[in-house]
Amino acid sequence: MKREQLTEFMRRMEPRSVAIVAGAREVTRSNDTHYRFRQDSDFYYLTGFDEPEAIAVISPEAEKPYTLFVRPRDPEKETWDGPRAGVEGAIERYGADAAFPIGDFCMKLQEILQGKRTLYYRLGTDHELDQKIIEEIARMRALGRRGVIPPHTITDTGVILHEMRLIKSESEIALIERAAEITAEAHREAMRAARPGMHEYEVEALIEYMFRRRGATPAYTSIVGSGENATVLHYSANNAAIREGDLLLIDAGAEFQGYAADITRTFPVSGRFNRPQREIYEVVLEAQKACIAMVRPGVSIDELHNRSVELLTEGLVHLGLLQGDLNELIEKEAYKKFYMHRLGHYLGMDVHDVGLYYVDGESRKLEPGMVITVEPGLYVARNQEAKEEYRGIGVRIEDDVLVTAEGHRVLTAGVPKEVEEIEQFIARARVEESSLNRSSFNANPS
Structure with missing residues (x-):
């Protein structure tokens, strides 16, 4: 190669x-x-x-x-x-x-x-x-x-x-896919294992153990942010105790033979979203799904980002976190209080991979062989002027998407992200763990 x-x-x-x-x-x-x-x-x-x-x-x-x-x-x-x-x-x-x-x-x-x-x-x-x-x-x-x-x-x-490097060969795509499979497995394991009372670094250790046992390494410093720590975009201390009722945001990716994956999931450690958490989460999820659906050759990077801004701002208005005319709010960038980053980035040998985002002053259009992340988020800091019920909630959802001649292929679909899917996944994990504990007790009576 x-x-x-x-x-x-x-x-x-x-x-x-x-x-x-x-x-x-x-x-x-x-x-x-x-x-x-x-x-x-x-x-x-x-x-x-x-x-x-x-x-x-x-x-x-x-x-x-x-x-x-x-x-x-x-x-x-x-x-x-x-x-x-x-x-x-x-x-x-x-x-x-x-x-x-x-x-x-x-x-x-x-x-x-x-x-x-x-x-x-x-x-x-x-x-x-x-x-x-x-x-x-x-x-x-x-x-x-x-x-x-x-x-x-x-x-x-x-x-x-x-x-x-921007346009990946078939062999490069295969390596990114393998990195994505390893990363997805680690995220599922973290979703199963995370509990109130654990520390964030325990979850980080589990994720990186899963990487290493599959022959991979971390592609970047893992972000494991519980509660209000999830509102810090590049949080990396990973040393807080996870509390009952917290959302846990995990942004972690494996690097396999020089190629990276990059997945973010946000889920309730108690197993169920409360109402404010679910409302914020669903705004982000619907924006992410809509933007992924747009990915195809000829669509520009800015078109994708601008669509995420429209949908998230609309959601913020619906939740009462912003007030006013939608177009005026977007023009004044009022959404940046809660959504301050771009929709995504190129992915490859570097997790923030190389390649121009603008060509001759124009937003670059997607081409087959590009791999991008799609990762909208909303972050309501504890000290933010906002409705009290939403303060301290941070949600980001990220997938890796290959641009194909026909449209796109999501490489990281192996991690639950629908609300009901996440809750059912965690519930099954708790039942399985309880069953294993009972079996172990019965096999080793005192």
């Missing part, structure tokens, strides 16, 4: 150009320990190489168009940190036409850049590498009378790469 993507990337490059794409570095967590390494998505998309401190050089017109600079083999360090591919592995296992130790990169940089009109490079991601490249170009300019010619244009690699 990676070689096909590399070939297509080279096909889209300008004549007499070279691309430098850097992998991620290890990041210090504290003192001499590091966060778990995750490769840069652009680099991994092109190379499949999953070690830190690597650089790919891509030059379509060169005798050896694809070169990797990697950490060399080091028996002592490998004893501590695990095996490295090394220069030989970069060629034999990862398909590089040539490979060198990463320490040779600066020494070969003039040779890499010489005579190229365009350098594809993403400035602002690796500041140390930025500085090395800028300094080398400046040095080469000073040698112009000796026939040393640096690139005269630097173009962001994202101009090509991010447009490629």
